[in-house]
Every structure is written in C-alpha cells, then in structure tokens.
Amino acid sequence: MHTPLVTHDIHSQSASVKVLQLIDSLEAGGAERVAVQYANAMVETGSYLCATRAEGLLKASLHPQVGYLFLNKKSTLDLQAVLKLKRFVKGSGIQIIHAHSSSFFLATLVKLLYPKVHIIWHDHYGNSAYLNKRPKWILQICAPFFSYVFCVNRDLENWARTVLKVKSVSYLSNYAEQAIEVPITTLKGTAGKRIVCLANLRPQKDHITLVDAFKNLQTRFPDWTLHLVGKDFDDAYSKALKTYIEANTCQDRVYIYGSCTDVASILEQSTMGVLASKSEGLPLALLEYGLAGLATVCTQVGSCAEVVLDGVHGRVVPSQDAEALEQALALYMETPHLRDAHGIAFKSFVEKNYSKTAIIDKIKTIYNTLCMPNHAK
Template sequence: MNKGSFLQIVDTLSMGGTERMSVNISGVLAERGWESHLVVSRKSGGLETFIPNGVTVHYLNKKTFYDVFAFWNLLKITRRVNPNIVHAHSTSVFWAVLLKMVLGKFVLVWHDHFGLSDQLRIYPRKEMILLSKWISKIVVVNHKLESFWKMTFSYRENDVQYIPNFPWLVLNPEGKFEKFTFLNLANFRPQKDQLNLLEAIYLLKSEGLNFRTLLVGEWVDPEWGTMVRKKAEELDLGDFVEFVGPVNDISAYLQKSHAGVLSSESEGLPVALLEYGLAALPVVTTNVGDCEKVICRENLGIIVPKSSPKELAEGMKKFLLDYHKSKELGENLKTFVEMEFGKEKFLQKYEELLGQKI
C-alpha cells in the first residue's frame, strides 16, 4: 500500500554523514510503503552504489545557485512526484523554499546537519529567519542546535525537534587486520581535526607501541588534506598512518579494524560514531557535539577533551594494552546504539514532529 510520496533533496552522494542520512532515510521510508524519491542537486558520489531498493534517484547537475535549468528540472520532478513531504538537507533548503513558494502544497522539513554547532555565535545563519515562514518543521542533529533554533523561533518551538542520526550497515563476518588497526572515518576538513590525531599517534609511536591508523574519508578540503599529509611526513608516521581516502564500501574497514577513533574539534552527531558502534568497535572520541550522548557511560567507550593529543593518545593506548577489555566496550556500544539510535527510534521521533503516522 502506497502511503504517499516523500521527496528528499541533498547536494551530493559523497561519503559524508549528511549524505548517508539522506540515503538511510530514503530506504526506511521505502520500507514503510512510501514512494521514496531522492533528488541529488549537484553531483553523485560513492553512496550511489548503496541506494536502497525502492528508492528513485534524480540528478539535477546543478552548477550554481542560479542554475535556472537545474531548478526547472527540480520543478518538473516535484510536480510529477507530487510529494506530501519534502525533506531538505542542509543548504538544499534554499531551493526547497523556492519550491514551496511556487508549489506550496507539501510539508517542508529542513534537516539541519550544521557541524559547527559549538560555534553558533560566529555562524548564526540569520537568513533562516527569513526562510522560516515557508519551513514547516526543523530536524536537528544535536541538542545545541535544538536549543539554538527553539530560542530563535520561540513562537514555534514545537516545530523544532532533535532526532539523532541513525546508521544502516550490512556487515559480513571477516577477520581482523594482522596489525592492531585504528579506523578514523572522517572527511578531510578542519572540523575533523586529523592533526590532533596525528599528534596523538606520534606520542604513542614515541612510546614504542606497534599499530597503524587508517584515515578514510573524502578530500573535502584539499588544502587541509595537504596540511595533514605534510604533518604526517614531518612526524615520520609512514609506518603508523595510511591515507586511504574515499571508499565506496566502508563495511570491510569497520569489520577488519580493531578500534575506532574520532579526533574532531566540532561535530553534530557523527554517523561514523554510530557505525563504529554497529560494528562493535571500541571507540575513543573527543567530547564535541552529541558524542557524549553516545559515549555516555564508561562501559561504552572513552571520551576525551578536544584538541588534546595527549589525552587522545592515552585513550588509544588503553585499547592497545588491553584489547580483551576494550572488545567488551565495543559489544556494549553495539547493544546501546541498536537500542537508542536505530531506525525505529528515528521514525518514532519523526512522527512526533510531523504529528502524523509514517
């Protein structure tokens, strides 16, 4: 039974958290009996091969914000699909609002994935006050964003809802890498602070510990990526760090690594952290965004201050010295993530926000 038509808009299908959420949501809605459409405005990417069954993908090949031809294609798609709900991720909300102005029939949900939630005073995004007239509901990825938008739109705070990201992985049983391996699943940009991680790795190397770290992610900021590579060379970390870059299938890396690490200086709720959990990896992460909502007890992992290589190294060292105990943390985290951050939890909160059954 077709419950209705659901259309999402996202910039790309690169291997980032925002993009993974758009793919996950599209799959879940298709499972629930919705006609599920995913509009990719700018370009495809590694996630294209992971589009779930029952999801229709549309590409606009948008060149600039003022690409009239691409917007005309979006209008045609939307008229044909006739969605009950349009769900716009991040900056896609600008074109979604234009759609709402022209067509005006659907519920418009904006999904704010703003990663610099610790710097909202610097980036207040005042333009959203003007756009809010056409936005029906706002989904945010952490509590700081929720508080910020509820305060900004105090007259309609019930239209703002924090809904945690949820992971969706298919894992096949595989053995671990021979050498103890940390996995850093993060795109290359300053927010992810791989320099912090390299400094921690250097401290562990100086203690004579034997391991390696895989850096897996898109080269979102080439200048930052170059800086990280140069730092690794300066610290002579060739035997300890491998720059994997973007990959289409992260499941094998999750399955074969021994532990996960995040060294970010700012986050929302990183999907990578939840994916570490689903893969039962013991995790050490910086205390940014809503990471503390996931690693909320000592038996779930290790959480350390941001921008502190020494404390990050101490956390990683515990896994290296006692892998048996750290595996217990990974199993605990897997159970917790499945219970608290699964797709059913997302749908429950999404229904509460919309005030209708999905």
C-alpha cells in the same frame, strides 16, 4: 553518462505520504548517508531522492525503488534547476521535501512556486560548538517556510528555537544499520592493531591533533597503525595533514584511503575507533563504531558523550588535547580485555538506543501529521 531520472516503478507503491530527500551530493559524508538511509527506508510509501549538485559513491546504495533525480545545479540561483525540481515534485505528487543541510534554500524556492508542498529542514550542522559565528540571515528568511525542523543535537535544536524562531522542532538522533556490501578495501597494517577514523578530511575533524597523539605512541606500540577513511578534498587542509604526517615520519603507520563504500568491512578489519573532532553534531561514525563492537575514543563535542559513555563504551576526552587523546588510545592499546569489554557494551547500547525502527517511526509520525487534512503549520 548518467540518466537524470529513474522512476523504478514508483506508481506500484501504496498511495501514502510521498517524500523527497533533498541533498547537495551523494558523496560519502554523514548527511548524505542519512539522506540515502531515509530514502531507502521509505520505499513502501513512495520515496524519492534528489542530488542537487553532484552525484557520488552513495548513488550505488540507493534502493532500486527510490525515484531518483539529479539536478546538476550549477549555481545558488540556477532557475532551470529550480523549475526542473518543481515540475518533478508536482508531477510525482510529492507532499514533503525533506531538505538536508544547505539544500533548504532550493527547497524554499520550490515552495514559493508550489506552495502546497511541505518543507522539513534537517540541520546536520557540524560546527555546533561555534553557533555564534554561524551565518544565519538566509536561514532566517527561509525558516518561516519550514513546516518542521529536525536537529542532530540539542544545541542545534535550541538554536533553531531561539534564533530562527521555529516552533515545530525536535532533536533527532542518527541511526546505524548493518549494510549489505561488497568488501573492497583491505586495510594495511597488522590485524588486531588497527585504529580507524571515519571522517572526511575537513578542519573540524582535526586529524592533525589525532596524528599528533598517535605519533607519540609509535615507540611504545610500533606495530599499531592509524587508518583515515573519508573524502579527501585535496585542499589546503588535506595538504597540511599530509605534510604533517611526512614531517613526523608517520607514512608507514598512518594511512589515508579517501571515500570508501564498504564501511562495515573496514570496521570489521579494525580494532578500535577514534574521532578527534573540534565540533560535531551526532556523528554517524560513532554509531557505526558501536554497531561494529569497537571500543571508541572521541572528543567531548556535540552529542558524542551521549553515545560514547566515558569508561563504559570508550573514552571521552577534551577536543584539541593531543595528550589526553594519546593517553586514551594507549589505555586500549595496552589493555585488550578492557577494549573488548567496552566494545561489547557499546554494541549492545547502540542496538538498543539507536535502532533504525525507533528513528524511522518517529520520522514517519511527523510526515503523516504534516499531511493530515486541515493540518495547521
């Protein structure tokens, strides 16, 4: 049985800006990992994290000095959960709720009950290629209560300004860091001939196009294998993917692992990275590929091409184009010297441009500005 609240000697921390990272779950997704990263990075000033609906693998990654609350929220308008969070925020002296993704609605309800708290909304929306179809009326109601908005790509930043009419908004890239972890997962296949895809099994990640491209390479490269790492929701998409793998007799070359906590260990066992998404923000997976020194093939969606410079760190191809994806993968499979050179360049680029220090300093500046006396929203 989980203990709902662990304070971990929070009162011994320095009296500075106290921030709560608010996230729906602690499953191993991109937004969830970002929330945990931020909570862990802010422990010296008073850091908290609240998982609203579900816990998950990432709970074990929380720093022991992060004040933790699990709400076990049952519905959108769970009054008991709202009141519990409000009491926690007020009692802990929390000044800012940094609400990730859809948790903005709960943060707004808390602010209505406790107006002195600031809300920062962090928009991780993955379908940024389809913003014209994005549900927006609830966001438009809540947006006036946001003190600041962070967006994971430029399209989302522009959408927040024009559609939500938010003035204080900026693009904020993700960052990758080398985690200290216990190796758990052993990848199947032959060392030096493994392609990894870090992506939860969701339609926008388009694993089926990836498998389509990979199956056409089996005759030319029979020793290569494809490794799909990410949460399996056991839904219609997951079933369709597994059926497609079986129908194309790829079971012995395409492996599904589900959620894994030992990402760095998995990447160390991999030869190159791939992401075949139809839509993206700024995928944390790409930064992790870079940090691991893996040449990478990705699609031209969201901010992917800003991270993977085509012909320098990897190859960038159109989305939903199995033939282009196949050709890009084949290039690296048959030219190891190019693959290695691009992997080395990618690692250097990520370390220089997507460092933890630069991103966290930017976030802290916003936190401190919001909490300055007489700050006007």
